[in-house]
Amino acid sequence: MIVRAGVAEARSTPGKIVEDYGSSQQVVGADLGRDWAPIRRWAVALDNGRLVFVDDDDLEIAPV
Secondary structure (H helix, E strand, C coil), X not given: CEECCHHHCCCCEEEEEEEECHHHXXXXXXXXXXXXXXXXXXXXXXXXXXXXXXXXXXXXXXXX
């Protein structure tokens, strides 16, 4: 998996999906009462040791 998001310093960063929080997104929905910490669908352990939380648009399949 490749992460392309600001959390990955705006460059492609390889990593592995470690958790899917899709069901949590459905339960909570958009009504969090705040806008500063939205729920992200995927927890991804990056190869550089960081753990990031991203949505579908931030991921792409790594070339084989």
